[in-house]
Amino acid sequence: xxxxxxxxxxxxxxxxxxxxxxxxxxxxxxxxxxxxxxxxxxxxxxxxxxxxxxxxxxxxxxxxxxxxxxxxxxxxxxxxxxxxxxxxxxxxxxxxxxxxxxxxxxxxxxxx
Amino acid sequence: xxxxxxxxxxxxxxxxxxxxxxxxxxxxxxxxxxxxxxxxxxxxxxxxxxxxxxxxxxxxxxxxxxxxxxxxxxxxxxxxxxxxxxxxxxxxxxxxxxxxxxxxxxxxxxxxxxxx
Numbered sequence: 069x070x071x072x073x074x075x076x077x078x079x080x081x082x083x084x085x086x087x088x089x090x091x092x093x094x095x096x097x098x099x100x101x102x103x104x105x106x107x108x109x110x111x112x113x114x115x116x117x118x119x120x121x122x123x124x125x126x127x128x129x130x131x132x133x134x135x136x137x138x139x140x141x142x143x144x145x146x147x148x149x150x151x152x153x154x155x156x157x158x159x160x161x162x163x164x165x166x167x168x169x170x171x172x173x174x175x176x177x178x179x180x
Numbered sequence: 181x182x183x184x185x186x187x188x189x190x191x192x193x194x195x196x197x198x199x200x201x202x203x204x205x206x207x208x209x210x211x212x213x214x215x216x217x218x219x220x221x222x223x224x225x226x227x228x229x230x231x232x233x234x235x236x237x238x239x240x241x242x243x244x245x246x247x248x249x250x251x252x253x254x255x256x257x258x259x260x261x262x263x264x265x266x267x268x269x270x271x272x273x274x275x276x277x278x279x280x281x282x283x284x285x286x287x288x289x290x291x292x293x294x295x296x
Contacts, residue, residue, distance in 0.1 A: 102284065111184075111270055111287035158223065162282040167236050168213060168274075170223050 070095040072161050074171035081149045082179050089144040089174045091159030101142040102160040103133055106173075112158060118142060129153070149178045182206065184288035186271050192294045198259040201291045205252050205273030211235075211282055212254040214246060215270040217290070223270075229254055230276060258293075266295045 071094045081087045093099065100119050104112040116127025123135045133144045142159060159171040185204045193199050205212050213236075214226040225238040229248035246256040252273070258265055269292075272285035 100283065104285075104287075109268075109292075111289045112272070112285075114284050114286065117284055160285075168225070168228070168272075168282050168285060170215075170225070172222050 070161070070163065070167065070169055072159055072169050072171040074157075074159055074174045076174050077172075078175045078177060080177045080179060083151055084148050087146050087149040087153070087176065087178070089157050089159075089176060091142045091144065091171055093140050093142065093159075093161045093169075095161050095163045095169075097163050100162040101133075101135060102162070103127065103131070103142075103144050104158045104160065106156040106158065108155075115144070115157075149176075151178045151180050154178045184271060184273050184286050186269075186288035186291050188291060189289065190292045190294075192296065193261050194296050195261055195263060197261050198257065199261060199293060200255055200257045201269055201271075201293075203254045203256075203271030203273075203288060205254070205271075206286055209273035209275060209286070210252050211274045211276045212248055212252060213272045213274075213285060214254070214256050215272070216240075217268040217270055218266075226256065226269075228282075261295045263295050266293060268292050 073092045102117045103115040106112045115131050116125050118125045118135045126132045131146050156173050158173050162168045187202045211230045213228040216224045227246050228236040232248045243259045248254045268290045270290045272287045274285045275283045
């Protein structure tokens with residue numbers, strides 16, 4: 069069965085430090101991989117995606133993600149965290165079945 | 181380009197009533213998906229419509245239904261409301277790449293449903 073795992077419910081990081089939010093997936097074929105961010109009382113906003121090509125994908129607000137096929141991972145990273153990055157982050161995968169599968173979400177807290 | 185719009189934004193109903201939520205996708209998007217989001221259960225997939233047909237369905241009871249019109253606008257209906265149906269209902273639209281998958285989903289702001 070296809071699945072997406074975000075192993076951490078919450079990640080705390082100090083402002084200015086690098087951050088990583090983890091995502092692993094299990095899906096057949098060549099998936100599309102996505103990261104979304106959700107601020108309080110808002111819908112999800114698209115951050116970045118991997119479809120094919122370069123394994124390092126750059127997205128909005130200075131975020132990037134690295135696709136690792138052998139580890140079936142797609143971790144979200146940012147070199148220097150901002151307090152305003154505090155939000156709920158979702159990883160998602162889509163494949164030839166057209167189903168969109170979301171992870172359970174990771175709450176990122178950036179401490180001033 | 182206008183984003184995904186959802187109406188109404190807020191709704192208060194009582195147990196046993198029914199409710200209809202509306203979603204207008206981004207122009208050109210033919211896939212519309214619905215999600216329920218609650219603090220305890222996270223983001224739960226309800227169903228997806230493509231070209232007026234329900235293509236994928238999540239694990240929700242038959243009280244939850246939806247439809248899509250020829251202009252890709254979609255509605256979802258919840259009958260016989262229960263307290264546990266209180267949630268943020270999100271709609272998302274996207275392009276579909278045939279044989280590959282669903283591309284980026286663009287989300288509306290959601291409808292906050294409160295059942296008393």
